[in-house]
Amino acid sequence: xxxxxxxxxxxxxxxxxxxxxxxxxxxxxxxxxxxxxxxxxxxxxxxxxxxxxxxxxxxxxxxxxxxxxxxxxxxxxxxxxxxxxxxxxxxxxxxxxxxxxxxxxxxxxxxxxxxxxxxxxxxxxxxxxxxxxxxxxxxxxxxxxxxxxxxxxxxxxxxxxxxxxxxxxxxxxxxxxxxxxxxxxxxxxxxxxxxxxxxx
Numbered sequence: 001x002x003x004x005x006x007x008x009x010x011x012x013x014x015x016x017x018x019x020x021x022x023x024x025x026x027x028x029x030x031x032x033x034x035x036x037x038x039x040x041x042x043x044x045x046x047x048x049x050x051x052x053x054x055x056x057x058x059x060x061x062x063x064x065x066x067x068x069x070x071x072x073x074x075x076x077x078x079x080x081x082x083x084x085x086x087x088x089x090x091x092x093x094x095x096x097x098x099x100x101x102x103x104x105x106x107x108x109x110x111x112x113x114x115x116x117x118x119x120x121x122x123x124x125x126x127x128x129x130x131x132x133x134x135x136x137x138x139x140x141x142x143x144x145x146x147x148x149x150x151x152x153x154x155x156x157x158x159x160x161x162x163x164x165x166x167x168x169x170x171x172x173x174x175x176x177x178x179x180x181x182x183x184x185x186x187x188x189x190x191x192x193x194x195x196x197x198x199x200x
Contacts, residue, residue, distance in 0.1 A: 003132045005039060007107045007122060012067070014103035015133025016092040019047070019141035021084055023166035024176070024191055025159065025184045026149050027073035028084065030091025031140035032099055034067040035133045046128035047138040052146070059143045062136045070098035071144045080188040089114050109134045156182055
């Protein structure tokens with residue numbers, strides 16, 4: 001299935017997405033990408049539908065062909081302070097801030113966003129499987145976040161973040177039960193099933 005190149009008529013239409021929203025550990029990572037109007041790629045799709053190998057192959061293609069791109073991590077202490085929805089939107093805003101040229105229109109994966117610098121935007125449910133620039137942003141967010149989780153895996157190998165990337169797998173939860181939490185865990189999340197949610 002070929003994704004659509006553009007939602008609007010603007011030359012500098014930007015796609016934005018985040019990765020790691022449902023994780024128990026690590027940052028939530030936003031990315032933003034402006035692709036050329038005539039950009040096409042038959043493999044590019046929602047990062048969740050691609051293998052890790054495909055994502056890593058697409059990453060340099062996206063980066064070399066994009067007019068501009070950026071990513072940004074929001075760390076667990078900030079996620080705990082402002083909540084995961086606000087942190088996800090902030091990660092996308094911080095990515096958008098870095099772009100040059102400045103976007104004329106923004107398309108966002110999902111149904112929640114906050115206005116950014118008075119630039120018109122549209123939220124699109126499952127946008128990462130509909131539009132090339134959102135799919136590209138989803139791949140950059142995912143690959144940059146995965147690379148970070150791989151790095152901190154070496155510090156705490158018992159949680160196996162190189163495999164689960166901080167998501168709430170049974171193995172990850174068992175490790176939290178056995179070894180406790182680290183500075184990379186999100187304390188506002190239900191880290192163990194029977195744990196009450198902390199009121200922060």
